[in-house]
Amino acid sequence: xxxxxxxxxxxxxxxxxxxxxxxxxxxxxxxxxxxxxxxxxxxxxxxxxxxxxxxxxxxxxxxxxxxxxxxxxxxxxxxxxxxxxxxxxxxxxxxxxxxxxxxxxxxxxxxxxxxxxxxxxxxxxxxxxxxxxxxxxxxxxxxxxxxxxxxxxxxxxxxxxxxxxxxxxxxxxxxxxxxxxxxxxxxxxxxxxxxxxxxxxxxxxxxxxxxxxx
Amino acid sequence: xxxxxxxxxxxxxxxxxxxxxxxxxxxxxxxxxxxxxxxxxxxxxxxxxxxxxxxxxxxxxxxxxxxxxxxxxxxxxxxxxxxxxxxxxxxxxxxxxxxxxxxxxxxxxxxxxxxxxxxxxxxxxxxxxxxxxxxxxxxxxxxxxxxxxxxxxxxxxxxxxxxxxxxxxxxxxxxxxxxxxxxxxxxxxxxxxxxxxxxxxxxxxxxxxxxxxx
Numbered sequence: 231x232x233x234x235x236x237x238x239x240x241x242x243x244x245x246x247x248x249x250x251x252x253x254x255x256x257x258x259x260x261x262x263x264x265x266x267x268x269x270x271x272x273x274x275x276x277x278x279x280x281x282x283x284x285x286x287x288x289x290x291x292x293x294x295x296x297x298x299x300x301x302x303x304x305x306x307x308x309x310x311x312x313x314x315x316x317x318x319x320x321x322x323x324x325x326x327x328x329x330x331x332x333x334x335x336x337x338x339x340x341x342x343x344x345x346x347x348x349x350x351x352x353x354x355x356x357x358x359x360x361x362x363x364x365x366x367x368x369x370x371x372x373x374x375x376x377x378x379x380x381x382x383x384x385x386x387x388x389x390x391x392x393x394x395x396x397x398x399x400x401x402x403x404x405x406x407x408x409x410x411x412x413x414x415x416x417x418x419x420x421x422x423x424x425x426x427x428x429x430x431x432x433x434x435x436x437x438x439x440x441x442x443x444x
Numbered sequence: 445x446x447x448x449x450x451x452x453x454x455x456x457x458x459x460x461x462x463x464x465x466x467x468x469x470x471x472x473x474x475x476x477x478x479x480x481x482x483x484x485x486x487x488x489x490x491x492x493x494x495x496x497x498x499x500x501x502x503x504x505x506x507x508x509x510x511x512x513x514x515x516x517x518x519x520x521x522x523x524x525x526x527x528x529x530x531x532x533x534x535x536x537x538x539x540x541x542x543x544x545x546x547x548x549x550x551x552x553x554x555x556x557x558x559x560x561x562x563x564x565x566x567x568x569x570x571x572x573x574x575x576x577x578x579x580x581x582x583x584x585x586x587x588x589x590x591x592x593x594x595x596x597x598x599x600x601x602x603x604x605x606x607x608x609x610x611x612x613x614x615x616x617x618x619x620x621x622x623x624x625x626x627x628x629x630x631x632x633x634x635x636x637x638x639x640x641x642x643x644x645x646x647x648x649x650x651x652x653x654x655x656x657x658x
Contacts, residue, residue, distance in 0.1 A: 232542065250529045265634075266533055266547065268482040270493035279484035279493055281531040317495040319480055319636070322578050324657075327587040329597065331578065333480065337495045357542060364536050364545065365632075372627050373541040401548060401644045413586050414651050418579075419639040422533070425477075430615040430629040439629050444536075 241339060241394035251395040254289075260395055261286040264316035265422075269293055271301050271312045284314065284355065284373040286390070290338055292347070292356045293386040296439040297309070302346065302384035309343040314388060322418040325402035326411040332402070334417060338395045344386040356385045367442035455553060455608035455627045465609040468503075472610055474552040475500040478530035479578070479636075483507055485515050485526045498528065499577040500604070501569065505554055506561070506570045507600040516560065516598035523557040528602060536632040539616035540625040546616070548631060552609045558600040581656035 235241070235252045242250070243276070251257070261267075267284045270277060282299070291314060295302050319332035347353050357380075358369035373426045401438050402415045427443050429435070449455075449466045456464070475481075484491060494515070498507050505528060509516050516523045522571045535548035561567050564579070571594075572583035589597070616629045641657050643649070 248534075265536075266531060266549070267462040267495050268484075268531070270482075270484040270491040270527070272486060272491050274494045276525055276555065277486050277491055277527045278475065278555075279482050279527045279529040279553070279648075281529060281549065283547065301566050303636055309621045311490055313484070314491040315482055315495060317480060317482070322479075322638075324582065325586070325592075326580070327589070328575060331575060331582075331586070331591050333497065335480070339468070339493070341490065341492075346658040353559055354520045361542060361545060364538070368538065368545075369542070370547070372539070373622055373625055375541070379543040380539075382543075392597075401642070404644075404646075408587055409646055410454075412647075412651060414641075415644040415647050415658065416642075416652050416656060418641045418644050420641060422639055423635055425633040425635060427628075427632045428615070428630050432623055433629050437626060441629050441630070443632060 235261070235343070235390070235393040237394065238392050239356055241280055241392055243342065245305060247395045249398050251397055254395065256395045257338050257390065257393050260284060260318060261291060261316055262338045265319055267316040269301060269312060269314050270312055271304065273300060273304065275298045277317065283360060284316070285289050287356070287359050289390045291388045291390060292359070293344065293388070294357065297384040299384050302386065305344055305346050305386055309345040312342065312344045312388060314340045320399065321420050323402050324415055324418070326408040326413045326415050328400055330404055332398060333397050336397045338393065340388055340390060341392040342388050344388040347354045347385040347387050350380065353385050357383065365439065365442045371440055394427050449604070449607040451608065455555065455606055456608040463610045463612050465611055468610045469505050470611065471552050471604065471607050474532060474550045475505060475530055478532055481528050481529050483515060483526060485518065485524055487514060487518065497574060498530065499568070499573045503604045505602045505604060506573070507558065508571065509573055509598055511596050513598070516600065517598055518562050519558055523559040524600070526556065526558045526575060526602060528554045529632070530539050533634050534613065535634050536591040537631055538632070539615050540622040540629050541629045542620045544616055544618055546612060550611045552607065554600050554602055554604060555606040557559050558602040559616065560603050561599040564594065567599050568593060571597065579656045581654065585654055
């Protein structure tokens with residue numbers, strides 16, 4: 231089922247509105263493929279943007295961090311107004327004209343008030359999901375957190391309500407009168423590629439590489 | 445010469461302070477290698493984070509966008525308080541314990557008030573630098589912007605004063621008592637890789653691939 235988010239003033243782009251997407255399939259795909267996101271919030275009246283890791287479970291986006299970190303402390307009382315943006319860069323778009331250069335990308339922007347997850351079991355579930363977001367299967371192949379470790383970790387939950395995605399794909403779009411110019415035009419695809427896993431220096435060499443890393 | 449930025453309350457991390465860097469070499473390298481950044485600002489009292497492209501020239505970071513876009517309009521009068529963060533993801537760090545999983549990354553955070561660049565010549569210079577940031581040499585191998593195109597583009601300038609970088613590298617750091625656990629531990633390096641350039645569908649096939657794309 232494709233659920234559609236409702237465009238709101240905060241999630242309606244002023245530029246390139248034709249690139250906007252509000253269907254859950256696109257939004258979910260971007261949030262699920264992106265390993266990192268950028269968390270924006272207001273600290274002492276000023277904007278702050280920090281890179282962090284997230285995971286989506288259903289219609290909730292979870293962000294984790296240390297219990298003592300700025301956004302986690304700020305969220306304690308009534309929640310924290312945030313904007314979480316995840317961006318995937320797919321390619322350089324080179325046009326004949328300077329102005330039509332662009333980037334192929336997919337980004338999802340989630341706005342709202344994030345709340346701390348207090349429930350211990352829910353927190354454990356989210357941490358497992360975060361591990362499986364890194365590589366599916368990892369959560370059952372590591373030592374689970376102790377009670378003390380769990381207390382040192384905070385999890386923010388943000389509902390997917392005020393959400394939009396923006397997608398640019400395909401080749402350059404030059405003005406017709408520029409197409410005969412002698413400049414190369416096209417796309418240089420970019421991919422985030424996993425290289426050969428490097429064992430920790432103190433890893434027992436008899437430990438096999440797990441299938442989810444092959 | 446290595447210039448050092450001065451840690452300020454806004455750029456002093458509350459967590460993992462040993463990962464913080466304030467030398468210009470590290471900050472410049474991250475800003476120069478990153479193709480995109482995330483621009484945070486406050487709109488109607490709420491945080492907004494948008495992906496965009498940037499270029500560093502000396503001790504100034506430039507962001508470009510359409511003249512009619514939100515942050516550009518907001519910056520018109522007295523400048524716009526922003527936080528610009530560029531993040532490079534270098535690898536997945538898998539530890540034996542769930543809690544010591546991490547990411548190898550390099551991020552630079554620049555805070556301050558961004559101002560619109562009004563001077564026509566300076567704007568042209570920045571746009572050239574933006575093109576050369578995509579691929580060095582591109583700015584002289586495309587049609588320069590017309591007066592009308594230039595007016596449709598806005599450039600924000602942000603001085604590198606309140607700046608910090610954060611760097612995590614190397615393998616997992618497990619607690620000693622976990623090292624004998626049977627879980628694989630190590631790093632999966634991640635790299636943003638350029639694939640074979642794809643010519644535009646309407647490109648004259650006699651147009652050679654420029655050396656800067658090979």
